[in-house]
Amino acid sequence: MTAVLRHLLPGALALVCWIPGPALAADKPGAPITAAPGTLVRWTAPGTTRCSIHGRGWAALKETCYYPIDLEQKPAVITISRVISGRREIARISVGPFPYGTEEVTLPDIPQANPSPKDLERDSREQVRLSKVWARPEGPAKFTLPIGAPARPLPEGRSFGVKRIFNGKPAPQPHTGSDYATPAGSPVLSVADGTVVLAEDLFFAGNAVFIDHGNGLVTMYFHLSTITVEVGQEVTKGHTLGMVGSTGRSTGPHLFFGVRWHNARIDPKFLLDAPSTIPSVNEAAAPAARTGATAKTRPKQTRKR
Numbered sequence: 001m002t003a004v005l006r007h008l009l010p011g012a013l014a015l016v017c018w019i020p021g022p023a024l025a026a027d028k029p030g031a032p033i034t035a036a037p038g039t040l041v042r043w044t045a046p047g048t049t050r051c052s053i054h055g056r057g058w059a060a061l062k063e064t065c066y067y068p069i070d071l072e073q074k075p076a077v078i079t080i081s082r083v084i085s086g087r088r089e090i091a092r093i094s095v096g097p098f099p100y101g102t103e104e105v106t107l108p109d110i111p112q113a114n115p116s117p118k119d120l121e122r123d124s125r126e127q128v129r130l131s132k133v134w135a136r137p138e139g140p141a142k143f144t145l146p147i148g149a150p151a152r153p154l155p156e157g158r159s160f161g162v163k164r165i166f167n168g169k170p171a172p173q174p175h176t177g178s179d180y181a182t183p184a185g186s187p188v189l190s191v192a193d194g195t196v197v198l199a200e201d202l203f204f205a206g207n208a209v210f211i212d213h214g215n216g217l218v219t220m221y222f223h224l225s226t227i228t229v230e231v232g233q234e235v236t237k238g239h240t241l242g243m244v245g246s247t248g249r250s251t252g253p254h255l256f257f258g259v260r261w262h263n264a265r266i267d268p269k270f271l272l273d274a275p276s277t278i279p280s281v282n283e284a285a286a287p288a289a290r291t292g293a294t295a296k297t298r299p300k301q302t303r304k305r
Contacts, residue, residue, distance in 0.1 A: 177258025178257055209241045225247065
């Protein structure tokens with residue numbers, strides 16, 4: 001891909017700290033620690049069953065809550081909660097400014113470089129269909145962390161979150177996935193068990209496959225040369241979905257891999273690495289605010305970044 005990268009800053013990850021509630025009003029709340037948009041934090045304790053953020057709730061995974069921060073989340077203080085042994089606990093995350101910088105990309109003479117009104121109408125229709133994918137009910141999880149690699153070998157991903165400028169024109173949204181410099185014709189693999197919910201040629205994404213893995217996790221694979229699965233098909237981890245190509249808005253063969261978890265767009269690297277590498281809520285920072293129960297001392301957890 002021909003690109004010039006400028007002003008690219010690393011997306012800083014941060015821990016979440018406890019905030020005292022009304023029952024502990026005499027204690028001064030600690031300042032929330034900043035997390036970048038597009039990142040993920042976890043909160044683990046025996047007996048954890050439910051998690052919520054932005055009023056959206058889901059089942060915990062192996063007594064762990066994972067909180068995705070959407071790529072386009074504006075700076076704000078966000079309240080998160082979990083249910084543990086029948087009690088509700090809360091903490092807060094302060095989301096900082098957008099940290100990913102910009103990238104200039106020179107597109108060849110393809111329709112996606114200068115879309116016609118007809119092309120844009122097509123894209124609008126496709127976005128309506130995609131909105132139904134994001135609105136699917138969250139079923140039981142069919143995956144464990146870490147998920148598998150979408151290609152083997154998998155080179156380092158790049159360009160997640162950057163604001164792209166195509167032939168001098170800014171894109172309407174930042175880059176929502178990572179690009180992997182995999183050779184043309186390489187097999188594209190499902191990262192976990194799941195159901196194919198969309199498999200077709202999209203105007204900007206090219207040949208694309210979307211898989212629902214349960215628990216609100218949807219993975220996306222773009223720019224394929226061929227698709228070898230169909231909508232409704234059940235696939236297993238490592239199943240071949242198609243081959244790497246350069247269809248859609250692309251400057252050369254590569255794999256775009258993206259994830260949405262609970263409708264938040266996050267960097268795929270957090271799910272590809274061991275869960276222990278995901279920043280954890282610092283349970284030792286301050287007493288927890290608990291609804292319906294008296295705060296008790298909890299064991300210290302080691303901070304992991």
